Amino acid sequence: MSLRRTMAWIHGWLGLLAGWLLFAMFLTGTASYFRPEITRWMQPELAMRPVSATHAAAAAVSYLQRVGFDDTLWYVYLPDSRTNVTRVFALPASKPGAPRHDQDLVLDPATGHPVRARETLGGEHFYRFHFQLELPYPLGRWVAGACAMFMLGAIVSGVITHKRIFADLFTLRWNKGQRSWLDAHNVSAVLALPYHAMITYTGLLTLIAMYMPSPIATNYARPADFDREVYGTPAEIAPTGRRAPLVAIAPLADDAARRWKAPPATMIVQHPNDAAARVTFIRSTLGTLNAGAATLTYSGATGQLLGRTGGGTGAAASTAGTMLGLHVAHFAGQDLRWALFCLGLTGTAMVGTGLLLWTAARRRAGAVPFPGLWLVERLNIATIVGTPIGMAAYLLANRLIPAGAPGRADIEVQAMFWSWGVVAVAQCARPVRRAWTEGLACAATAFAAVPLANALTTHHGLPGSLIEGDFVFAGFDAAMIAMASLFALASWRSLSTGKPLLSKRVRQGADRA
Known part of the structure; x- marks a missing residue:
């Protein structure tokens, strides 16, 4: 059997066995390019108010100081040009008699007051489904990874199979049955071939640490050390038990934005109002190709800068951050995001027409x-x-x-x-x-x-x-x-x-x- 025939056989069966899941992954992943916008549509009660991340951070802390003074952790997602609210996850203290409040909060970024909106996962559901398939962790991610490997193999074997890959880009015959489906499959595949290869390969790399854990286990005594160095995860600290007022948040947020020349996207406050309090800001990746998480950590008691991590400062971290950035496309403006959305639909069409071609041919x-x-x-x-x-x-x-x-x-x-x-x-x-x-x-x-x-x-x-x-x-x-x-x-x-x-x-x- 010739190489081209062998590749055609491999291409057909790889596409068929993973095609149904790949179709759903492509379609929900394509919708995820507008994840914040979908979430906003699904919470129509929330009005859009342009507020700086600095103001939103200060307003959120002002409210949390009143309702969660003894909390052990505040995780604050700040608004940006695509989101219109401040979202907070608070971990209440476990001390007897400590005040309790809702752990998940949605705040008005201008005032810091809670806002009432319908409970929904919004666009986050489509985003999570496209790489977890609503299966238990980590099974869903392993299945999605296997499908991505099948997809990568199908792309390579498909390129080898094509005798006239450039001619197929301009050939689309209508109302010719199986021939039309083959033309549609070829056009949708060849038209956006670089995109299909990029999105599949970078999708695999986003979860490479889970698929190949041995290098991390060999070089790091604890996984938390790797997460802190690469992802900027704040180190765990123990409270001292000594009261110390939390410094003003706005100057810290302004300092972080000045150092990065970009606003913070997330703020993490560990042990607020304790002498050991830490305030960590994570840089926004909007408009940046490298999606690596750059962080700045300040003392919550004095405001002193304690350290910075992440942001793709090394070659490996920079490469990983760029691969992630290409996949999630946070760097894309509105026009480019629509273009990527259309390219995602071509991927969906490529998988769908391939499945239909299999039945038409038989x-x-x-x-x-x-x-x-x-x-x-x-x-x-x-x-x-x-x-x-x-x-x-x-x-x-x-x-x-x-x-x-x-x-x-x-x-x-x-x-x-x-x-x-x-x-x-x-x-x-x-x-x-x-x-x-x-x-x-x-x-x-x-x-x-x-x-x-x-x-x-x-x-x-x-x-x-x-x-x-x-x-x-x-x-x-x-x-x-x-x-x-x-x-x-x-x-x-x-x-x-x-x-x-x-x-x-x-x-x-x-x-x-």
Whole structure:
């Protein structure tokens, strides 16, 4: 067997075995380019107020001093150009009689006062799912890593398989059945080949410390030492038990911003109001290619700078930070983020068309479908149709579940997987062609319902958002309408000709399946 034939065989089976998970990982990962914006859309009660990170840090500490004076830790996520609130995780003291308060807080960055907003995971759910797959830690990350390795192998073998990789970039024949699917697969793969290789490779590197722990275990007596040196994690300290007022936070935040020439993104206060208190700032990675965590640590009692870590000062750390930065794209402005979003969709299309091509190549007019083909066809529908329906259900649940309902964040996530599961099971009772047509129509309906539900349940409907100049809400609704239109077009094409999903030659065989 020739090298090209061998690579084609490897390419086909690597893509098939991991294709369904890769499709979901690509789609949710692509949505994660707008993670803060999705979270903001899913908490419409929160108004956008441009506030500096310095002011937000001082306001948050002022509030925490009143409600959590004896806390052992404050973890404060500061606002930036893409987020509109201050989020706090506080670890209350375990002393008997110590005051208790909510551990997770959402504060107004201008005043530091708590704000009431519906409980939701927002865009964080899509981000976490795309590399954890909603599986227990660390199983989900290992499965995602295995899929990424399959993807990397499929990319390399696909390049070797191509006889005319540049010609395929400009070849797209419509309504030719299997030939059309092959052209669509080739165009989506070749058009963004550098992006696909980059995003897969850097995705693997973001979790390389978990996949290859031996070098860390060999060179560091404790994993915490590695985390402190590379990730800037503050060292654990013990309180002295002696009271000492916490210094003013604003000057420390200003000093950190001046040293970095960038605002802080996170503030960590260990043992506030103790003589051993530490205040650590983590640099914002917005607009920076290197996503390594640079930190500055000050004495909470005197304000003296105690040390700095991270930020990719060494060659290895700089390389790792740059690889992470390329993957998460925090450096990207709005225009570039939209371009990366479109490239992510080409990756999703590449995986989806590859799965469809596998079934189209094995179906012949008059051929009797074999069990493996039936299984792959059904898994294709469950994934390519079910995943976006589940994502739309997640967004719809955010608007339809009462804002004050207990445990609503978990209910939103459950809505996604229940909807996905119902689609996966229900389509098995329908002929393949009908299942595609009806499934795509359901996806179009679900995405069209999102802006409608938003307009009926909030004052952030599309017309109002455009008038107010709130382009986050307007852009979100417009994107939902665009997605609904694409799915509606695909459903109509499937109903009228059958050619988007099956060639005319094999449609009769699919109808009998």
